Amino acid sequence: MYEHVVIVGAGQAAVQAIETLRRNRFAGRVTLLGAEAALPYQRPPLSKKYLAGTLPAERLSLRPASFYEQHAVQIRLGRRVEEISRSAQRVRLDDGADVAYDALLLATGSRARPLAVPGAQLSGVFSLRTIADADRIRPVLTRGGRLVIVGGGYIGLEVAATAREMGMDVTVLELAPRVIERVTCAEVSAFYAAEHERHGVRIVCGVRIRAIAAQAAQERVRAVLTDDGTEYPADAVLLGVGALPAAELASSAGLPCEDGILVDEYCRTADPAIYAAGDCTRHPSPRYGRLLRLESVDNAFEQGASAALNLLGRPTVHDKVPWFWSDQYDLKLVIVGVSAGYDELVLRGDPAARAFTACYLRGGELIALDSVNTPKDQLAARKLIPARVRPDRARLADPGVPLPQAC
Numbered sequence: 001m002y003e004h005v006v007i008v009g010a011g012q013a014a015v016q017a018i019e020t021l022r023r024n025r026f027a028g029r030v031t032l033l034g035a036e037a038a039l040p041y042q043r044p045p046l047s048k049k050y051l052a053g054t055l056p057a058e059r060l061s062l063r064p065a066s067f068y069e070q071h072a073v074q075i076r077l078g079r080r081v082e083e084i085s086r087s088a089q090r091v092r093l094d095d096g097a098d099v100a101y102d103a104l105l106l107a108t109g110s111r112a113r114p115l116a117v118p119g120a121q122l123s124g125v126f127s128l129r130t131i132a133d134a135d136r137i138r139p140v141l142t143r144g145g146r147l148v149i150v151g152g153g154y155i156g157l158e159v160a161a162t163a164r165e166m167g168m169d170v171t172v173l174e175l176a177p178r179v180i181e182r183v184t185c186a187e188v189s190a191f192y193a194a195e196h197e198r199h200g201v202r203i204v205c206g207v208r209i210r211a212i213a214a215q216a217a218q219e220r221v222r223a224v225l226t227d228d229g230t231e232y233p234a235d236a237v238l239l240g241v242g243a244l245p246a247a248e249l250a251s252s253a254g255l256p257c258e259d260g261i262l263v264d265e266y267c268r269t270a271d272p273a274i275y276a277a278g279d280c281t282r283h284p285s286p287r288y289g290r291l292l293r294l295e296s297v298d299n300a301f302e303q304g305a306s307a308a309l310n311l312l313g314r315p316t317v318h319d320k321v322p323w324f325w326s327d328q329y330d331l332k333l334v335i336v337g338v339s340a341g342y343d344e345l346v347l348r349g350d351p352a353a354r355a356f357t358a359c360y361l362r363g364g365e366l367i368a369l370d371s372v373n374t375p376k377d378q379l380a381a382r383k384l385i386p387a388r389v390r391p392d393r394a395r396l397a398d399p400g401v402p403l404p405q406a407c
């Protein structure tokens with residue numbers, strides 16, 4: 001049993017690991033080291049209610065300060081861990097302090113992917129990952145202002161909805177032929193593009209950004225320029241071009257990383273004293289038979305909990321069917337499972353009714369589902385997909401038949 005567990009990165013995965021350690025009577029020391037100044041907080045509202053100003057900062061915290069006192073967690077916030085010395089089992093912080101560990105949990109999350117075009121550093125160009133980012137963006141979300149969003153993924157579309165509801169003129173520029181292409185089918189993409197257009201958002205797909213231009217003799221953004229020669233005037237630009245796993249601390253310590261810190265199904269890195277959980281990892285999924293890197297609250301929560309159980313010496317395979325949600329306007333999209341590699345798509349319900357489900361099958365088995373305003377379907381799918389059900393196609397396509405009865 002370890003005596004001192006040190007967690008690097010104070011986010012969702014870290015909190016779940018702490019809760020699991022203490023709930024399972026871990027009596028050793030726990031130290032939490034986080035680069036941000038705030039106590040661990042929820043990121044999803046940063047593109048939604050917090051950005052809109054309808055959720056106060058106090059409501060973002062995952063747990064109150066008293067939680068860390070009650071769970072006897074030593075916290076150091078606002079300090080980045082810069083180096084891991086694996087031979088000495090110590091980490092070094094950016095103020096030069098050293099912390100020794102018996103076991104280390106890396107929960108360093110991910111960061112916004114930068115866009116390598118001229119002008120990306122101009123004032124008025126933002127990305128969104130932290131409270132500090134959201135606080136910088138919020139003042140520019142003014143009625144009538146022109147916001148150009150580069151990237152039609154979740155964060156881009158959620159900010160588009162928020163900004164549009166605040167009265168901004170919003171344009172989304174996407175390189176792929178359709179929005180949210182990476183994780184959903186053409187039907188769901190088309191539905192979301194149409195919803196945004198109905199709300200007055202301009203969506204332009206298949207365009208590559210050439211540069212972001214400044215106002216004459218100023219450092220402030222003026223327009224986004226695309227390869228086809230079009231200029232999109234902008235008072236502000238949001239870069240929503242994906243996230244990169246924060247794996248450099250692990251890789252500079254010699255731990256294998258490949259689009260994330262590589263861990264096994266027990267959340268172990270190649271070093272037996274170092275575990276990792278959350279957005280920063282790439283992990284094997286027994287259910288899907290492949291490596292996954294997931295950016296979702298659910299995965300951080302579940303993997304943080306599994307890592308803690310493994311730290312306690314209780315072998316626990318992290319093999320949950322993942323799920324993710326996205327709120328845009330009055331639409332709740334919940335994606336359950338991983339649809340990559342599907343060979344058949346069955347739609348339940350009519351997108352025109354603004355409540356429908358896209359079911360993904362592979363070899364007749366239900367592997368994933370996108371639920372748009374169909375809460376019963378997504379809740380049922382969280383049990384059905386792990387059970388490897390093989391639905392009847394005709395019953396599956398009938399929204400009048402409850403999902404479990406189609407399987």
Ligand SMILES: Cc1cc2nc3c(=O)[nH]c(=O)nc-3n(C[C@H](O)[C@H](O)[C@H](O)COP(=O)(O)OP(=O)(O)OC[C@H]3O[C@@H](n4cnc5c(N)ncnc54)[C@H](O)[C@@H]3O)c2cc1C
Nearest residue numbers: 009011012013035043044081108109278279295296297300
């Ligand atoms: C705007 C936005 C909206 C989102 N919306 C949704 C949603 O609707 N649904 C959903 O499921 N998911 C959503 N997500 C994703 C979700 O928030 C993440 O998947 C989740 O926060 C991952 O948790 P984590 O603990 O792995 O990492 P994080 O929450 O990223 O926490 C990691 C922490 O580690 C710190 N850190 C990194 N390196 C170091 C270091 N060297 N030293 C010290 N500290 C370090 C970071 O500063 C950060 O505070 C959203 C994310 C964003 C940014």
